[in-house]
Amino acid sequence: MSILVTGGRGAVARGLCAHLDAHGVPYRLGSRERGTPGAVHCDLTDPSTFPGALAGVRSVFLYAEAAGIDAFVKEAVTAGVEHVVLPSSSSVLAPDAAGSPLSASHLAVEQALSASPLRTTLLRPGSFAGNAQGWAWSVKSGRPVHLPYPGAYCDPVHEADLAEAAFAVLTDPALAGRAATRAGPTSSPGPPWSPRGPGPRRYPRPWASPSGSSSRPGRRPAPRCRPSCRSRSWRAPWGSSAIRCPPN
Template identity: 70%
Template sequence: MTILVTGARGAVATELIDLLRRRGLPVRPASSRPSDPSIATCDLTDPATFPGVLAGVGSVFLYAEPAHIDAFVKEAVAAGVEHVVLLSSSSVLAPDADASPLAKSHLDVERALAAAPFLSTLLRPGAFAGNALAWAWPIKAGEPVSLPYPGSYADPVHEADLAEVAAAVLTDPALGGRAYTLTGPESITCAGQIDLLSQAIGQDIAIRHVSREEWKAEMADYVPGPIADALLDWQESNDGVPAELTPDVERLIGRPARTFAAWAQEHAAAFKR
């Protein structure tokens, strides 16, 4: 049966598609804005795109979009889908997850899948290593990186490792039907990530310690206010508090997870002036 991979233009999905194809598995990449005819249309905010893209699909790699998740589940059941692997977030584990716009969107999808008759597997990463790309513009411009909480810890996980995890649970039924909390191999501060990026590009990177309001003003064109507040609250809660790591990535892919330093070396060109 075909494996539907939604969000085909994303870093995790792109790597996952390559992994599955190298294993000789039938894959249907799908995106809300297909870049070429080989990618099907699946707009998770438009239920009209669901029936066609789900036809003949046995498994789904799903991004967490709650807008029409009930309709997606209904069409998936009608199509005979047997397994959905959701790229969720470890934010759902927070005590106040229902009050956070970041966590709530993932929780709503998790709950809809839990009520469905097919098997569902929940991948709950913390911080993506690729989140560091948000700093690329100021670094390339030779400007300081604005950080409201330089000492906030995260557990950055490499997107390629997430893709390997997804491939593992999609292809081994024994691994399905569970929730996995996925972290990188180290707990590292925002300032520590900047230091590793500096080493990777061979250039000094300055940090500008800003207030919450200053950071929100800088990001206003890119991050809606409620999401910005949720991100800031998350950083504040981790300020000076090392992230709790799990062994799930290594258990699922059979080797240690890639470090942030490795990610920085691989993506150095994105930051060089």
């Protein structure tokens, strides 16, 4: 079995590669940068790089890039790829997903894969725990963390958990072909001393761990969104139950 892992610089892909290495599972790392050590050139916006990257591959961990998805699907089918695992986004489940900058690209990739003969597994995380790293400077310096809707519920998933789920579905055929919403262990609002209601707030003490841990109730990073949908996402009552893949 040969696996192509795209998006190799991301935290999830790095975690997945670590699992594959630890279990002796052969894989090929794809990089959009030419000459990357230990990687094959695979630019998901450049179809000319697809044949070489997909040769001999049977499974793909595919970064959600919509620009060349139709060409990628066509080449994957030609190359004999059997299974694609897509780290998508739970935002595609929203009624207005097609018109949202946050979810439109993920939705386009999901639809292209679903319309193809490729067996597809969709992993749909919400907020990533690692996004709280953006607060590191404020936390370390003792300055306030600025949040527009600190009372919103959120259940972030750690990137390492998503990498473990990806490894499970790539190596166990019984888990493939599903759509799974991935979330953290609990859903919590902002800190108990935070005032409720909309509008920006400044807190005399930061309330987010710089590690972005998703295992500490009451300390949840707010979701990082693109500017055009950031306010709406922060305002939403985040927190839904997760559909988890069984452990490998």
